[in-house]
Amino acid sequence: MDETYDCIVLGTGLKECILSGMLSVSGKKILHMDRNNYYGGESASITPLDQFYQKFSREMKGELGRAKDWNVDLIPKFLMANGQLVEMLVSTGVTRYLEFKAVDGSYVYKGGKIFKVPADEKEALGSSLMGLFEKRKFRNFLLYTQEFNEEDPSTFKGINPKVDTAATVYQKFGVDSNTTDFTGHALALFLSDDYMNKPGSALDLVRRCKLYYKSLSRYGKSPYLYPLYGLGELPQGFARLSAIYGGTYMLDRPNTEIVYEDGKVVGVKFEGDVAKCSAVICDPSYCSEKVEKQGQVVRAICILNHPVPNTKDAQSCQIIIPQHQVNRKSDIYICVVSYAHNVCSKGFYLAIVSTTVETANPEAELKVGMDLLGSIIESFVTVSDLYVPTDDGKDSRVFITKSFDATTHFETTCDDVVDTFERLMGQPFDAKQIKHTTCGEDE
Secondary structure (H helix, E strand, C coil): CCCCEEEEEHHHHHHHHHHHHHHHHHCCCCEECCCCCCCHHCCCCEEHHHHHHHCCCCCCCHHHHHHCCCEEECCEEEEECCCHHHHHHHCHHHHHHCCCCCCCCCEEEEEEEEEEEEHHHHHHHHHCCCCCHHHHHHHHHHHHHCCCCCCCCCCCCCCCCCCCCCCHHHEEECCCHHHHHHHHHHCCCCCHHHHHHHHHHHHHHHHHHHHHHHHHHCCCCCEEEECCCCCCCCHHHHHHHHCCCCEEEECCCCCCEEEECCCEEEEEEEEEEEEEEEEECCCCHEEEHHHHEEEEEEEEEEECCCCCCCCCCCCCCCEEEHHHHHHCCCCEEEEEHHHHCCCCCCCCEEEEEEEEECCCCHHHHHHHHHHHCCCCEEEEEEEEEEEECCCCCCCCCCEECCCCCCCCHHHHHHHHHHHHHHHHCCCCHHHHHHHCCCCCCCC
């Protein structure tokens, strides 16, 4: 194959498809290949349901309705309404291929029960998540984060945001450890408490809280969105975008090999031919010698015939169980969608519980989350390795994405996309300027 490309992308997971789409819109010549005969990789939605059962070597039960009505996400996540992924979807025009539905509610676990994360000041004052005096402190904290303006030091109120820690902000408003817990994990979506005492984390905390409430203000019920027919629509939307801008797609190419000269990529070999390129983007499975394992994620995909108890019959919701509530080092996440999103038959729900593995019995680590779901028709448990690249790609020109983490939102996914894009292009990422970017090497 005597063709030369600016970049060859291996794997059609969401991250790879976003990058492929953005590069194509930027005027790059892209070849996109996958060993599978379907789009999505790890982030695929499996349909029909009997195919999902086959993946787990099980026989589908008859009472689950029509198999073709199901689209089951392997790695479920929600989109923050004002978050990075929505910005990427809008700036590239992929929204024209997709339809979204607002998620009904965001919940947090405390003392063995789940509580709705307050959607506004009024809801905060009426919430049983906090006592009366604590509500007032939390309200003042919320007002501070919403009125904070990075360009106006008068709104800092004695905080030096680029120097002070998040703990300093909490202390300023006198909020207690329970409020700190749900704010840091269910609003600001930090993965651990490591952020608390990092210099400059005050600004990060405020930005994250502002993002949560700006996203919340768009639809009112929660800050999250979910695409109809499942997350598999997202990689396909970006793949369609790439194809419109000249990207070439080849599925069902199992035997691909990255070709190097003097440690630098020069192409990808498949079926005896070599497609030349100046850069490669791939998921960790295509470049095992340049990644390292950093833990595991355990997920349980559960089929229900009822809404999750104590969510006011929500057809969709997110529940976060902060680490300290269950004596863990990692949060537990629950993501619930339903027939309202065209991902299962009428009357059914999909609830996925996930967390970072900490013990030799990963499935048992999900019990506290699964106990919140009520009766479960069937559950499917997977344990996936978490890989991160050991090569930044600056010399080899091979840019590897990270494995998907346990979170039920796309903010960390987009952080990785932006990081990969910036390493490849050699310049800061700006979603609004995608069409005007230039490649980082040999232009």
